[in-house]
Amino acid sequence: MSENTVNSSNPLDIVKWLVTLALLGGIVAADYIYDDVSVLIRALAAVVAVGIAGFIASTTEKGSAFITFAKDARIEVRKVVWPTRQETTQTTIIVLIATAVMSLLLYLLDMVIVELVSLITGLGI
Template identity: 50%
Template sequence: MANPSVETVNTSSDKLMLIAGVLLVLAGFVGFFWLGGQEWYVRGAALAVGVIAGVVVGLLSTPGKGFIAFAKDSYKEVRKVVWPTRKEATQTTLVVFGFVFVMAVFLWISDKSIEWVIFSAILGWK
């Protein structure tokens, strides 16, 4: 079954707006390199105007408006998260480091044991 939350661009106006947005961004990049002999701020302004105009046109389309709504909902959900205190974060970090140390020692002992069994006991190497 298809995912119902996937949205496709169906209307020609939305397609044209998205194409125009991409073309404006590309025009900003082309302008940046085309104005190679100009001062850095002129080139930067051409790039910034093209990118900003392209993003604005893209956000005015139906998928762009959906993205804005998604971003707002995501921000609301992040504000609901209960973040750990400094003490909880420190304790959790120490537990993780302790577990990593114990696993490192265990794997080292396992490796040396297997090495001893293969090379000393089975093959008779010293």
């Protein structure tokens, strides 16, 4: 049978998420309010605020689960055997040739169908 899970998240997580959203909303608002300030200063302030918001979000239960997921995904990506440049080039050429052949076949099929419809209907399309 399926096991019922109880949502045992920390009530402080809600406050942390609200603070995170307030920081991100504040970035947007500050960008409009301080449009006369240098773009460099606004960009640096935005990067700092996003970093702080990310840190606060990472201390929540869902945030730490996401970080664990991201670390596991990074480990799995390292296990992937990527194709060599020659394999990639050969595969790309095969795909291009197959696409050209299929498009030629579809073009010819379309021409045959147009001729058949013209013959049946008597319209010189």
